[in-house]
Amino acid sequence: MIDLKDVIPVRVVRKTVESEGIVSFELVHAEAGRLPSFAPGAHIDVHIPGGFVRQYSLCNAARKTGRYVVAVLRDPSSRGGSTALHDSVSEGDTLEISPPRNHFKLNGESVHSLLLAGGIGVTPIFCMAEQLYEEGRSFELHYCARNKQKMAFHDAMSQAAWSSSLRLHFDDGAPAQKFDIDSVLEGAGADTHLYVCGPQGYMDAVLDAARGMGWAQERLHYEYFKADVIHKDTDSDFEVEIASTGTVLSVPADRSIASVLNEHGFNISMSCEQGVCGTCVTKVLSGVPDHRDSFLLPDERDANDQMTPCCSRAKSKRIVLDL
Numbered sequence: 001m002i003d004l005k006d007v008i009p010v011r012v013v014r015k016t017v018e019s020e021g022i023v024s025f026e027l028v029h030a031e032a033g034r035l036p037s038f039a040p041g042a043h044i045d046v047h048i049p050g051g052f053v054r055q056y057s058l059c060n061a062a063r064k065t066g067r068y069v070v071a072v073l074r075d076p077s078s079r080g081g082s083t084a085l086h087d088s089v090s091e092g093d094t095l096e097i098s099p100p101r102n103h104f105k106l107n108g109e110s111v112h113s114l115l116l117a118g119g120i121g122v123t124p125i126f127c128m129a130e131q132l133y134e135e136g137r138s139f140e141l142h143y144c145a146r147n148k149q150k151m152a153f154h155d156a157m158s159q160a161a162w163s164s165s166l167r168l169h170f171d172d173g174a175p176a177q178k179f180d181i182d183s184v185l186e187g188a189g190a191d192t193h194l195y196v197c198g199p200q201g202y203m204d205a206v207l208d209a210a211r212g213m214g215w216a217q218e219r220l221h222y223e224y225f226k227a228d229v230i231h232k233d234t235d236s237d238f239e240v241e242i243a244s245t246g247t248v249l250s251v252p253a254d255r256s257i258a259s260v261l262n263e264h265g266f267n268i269s270m271s272c273e274q275g276v277c278g279t280c281v282t283k284v285l286s287g288v289p290d291h292r293d294s295f296l297l298p299d300e301r302d303a304n305d306q307m308t309p310c311c312s313r314a315k316s317k318r319i320v321l322d323l
Contacts, residue, residue, distance in 0.1 A: 007047070007096045008035070010068070015091050018152040022120060023086055024059070024071040030094045038062055040127040041104030041195075041223070043277070046070065046081075047096040049088045054081035055277050057124035057197075057223075058100060059153075062131055068097070071152050073120040103278050103295065104223035106131060110193035113139040114184070116206055118198020119150070124223060125197055126153055133162040144169040144179045144202065181209045195221045200294075217298060224276045224294040230311070239318040240309075242266060243285050248318070257309035257321075266323055268309055275311040282309055287319030 009030035016024045029035050043057045056070035075082045089095065104124055106113070113132055117125040122143055132139040139162075145151040147170050157166055169179035185206075188194070194215065196206045203222055210220055235253040240260065242249075251260050258268040258280055269279050275293025289307035300306065309321070 006098055008033075008099065010035075010095055010097050012089060012091050012093050012095065013067075015089070018071055019154065020149045021074045022071055022150070022152040023074075024069055024152070025085070025089070026060075027068045027070070027095070027097065028066065035066060035068060036099045037065060038068075038100035039102055040106055040131045041124050042100035042102040043104075043124070043223075044068065044070070044100050045098035045279075046085070048081050048084045050080060050084045052081035052084060054085075057104075057127070059123040059126045061134070062127060063134060068100075071120065071123050101277075101279075104195070104197070104221060106195070107193045107221070111138065111191040112189060112193075113137065114188050114192050114194045115139055115141040116184075116194065116196040116198070117141065117143045118196075118202035119145055120152065121196075121198030121202070122152060123197075125195065126157065128195060129157075129160070129162060129165070133160075133165075140165050140167065142167045142169060142179060142184060144171075144198070146171045147173075181206055182213075185210055185213055185215070193219050193221060197223050200224060230292040235313065238314040238316070240314070241286075241318055241320045242323045243320050244323060251313070256311060257313070257319075261309065261323070268323075273310045275308045278308070280308055280310045281306055283322035285320040285322050287314055287316040289313070289319065290315045 010027040011030040012025050013028050014026035018024050038058055040062055043055045045053050045055055047053055056072060058068050059071055060067065060069035072082050072085050074086045106128055115125045115128055125141060129139060129141050143151065143157070143166065148154060157163065169177055194210055196203050203224060207220060207222060237250055237252055239248050240251055240257050241247065249260055249264060251257050261268050275295055278295040284305050284307050289304055290313040291301045291307060292312045293308040295308060296306065
């Protein structure tokens with residue numbers, strides 16, 4: 001549940017077709033107020049007609065205060081949010097958004113940054129490239145798409161002052177320009193930090209390759225924007241205890257911890273409901289979580305002292321949460 005005091009009213013001042021299936025929205029404060037500043041990698045929750053709440057990365061340069069720009073891919077397999085934005089929101093309309101949150105920050109001390117974007121995953125990466133150029137820091141951006149028609153911001157990036165650091169890769173292009181994960185990673189120095197965003201298969205391939213080459217976890221930065229909620233045939237009931245009240249509730253095999261807690265008045269803030277955004281991360285005091293998110297880092301999962309109740313479950317018969 002989102003606290004209404006954190007909601008910001010915005011007006012759509014520009015709606016632009018950026019490529020086949022991708023539309024951008026430029027947002028300003030609807031009441032002439034000041035939008036919070038943000039850093040590259042930040043995202044906002046957008047409240048969409050139809051009761052949807054979805055997360056979108058801010059893709060405009062962070063130095064350009066007073067406005068936010070998000071780009072939205074029409075996804076026919078989505079739960080309806082992207083379709084509603086494409087079809088039901090026009091210039092002049094007002095929406096509500098959350099303040100920016102950032103779980104995908106640039107490392108301030110890296111000597112070189114390797115930015116990898118797949119499809120709509122370019123949105124936070126575009127913003128990062130702008131920031132790195134402004135700071136005079138070394139970087140290289142590889143942008144992968146099915147074809148030029150599906151590549152959002154193609155012209156803006158190709159004409160940017162930093163375009164010499166841009167490499168474009170098309171699935172339908174000549175073999176010589178195809179994205180070679182191993183070659184790109186092997187060519188990076190030991191002081192390079194990697195940032196990747198895109199479809200889950202693309203990101204998994206990049207991260208698996210990097211880890212296989214011995215890249216340290218602290219050099220790997222990533223953000224999933226969509227994930228499948230994992231259900232297993234072996235899922236069973238377990239109990240969740242609220243430390244502050246001693247309340248014990250049963251979580252059935254076919255329901256999430258968060259849905260059960262919210263039903264009983266324990267307001268768990270949720271946004272993506274897929275373990276991607278980190279909004280619902282909750283401290284675990286006892287018990288063993290069954291982590292099914294894409295947000296927590298491997299060492300954070302191994303510690304078993306926090307979890308995402310929107311999608312994760314419990315391996316133990318009872319889990320105690322700090323609520």
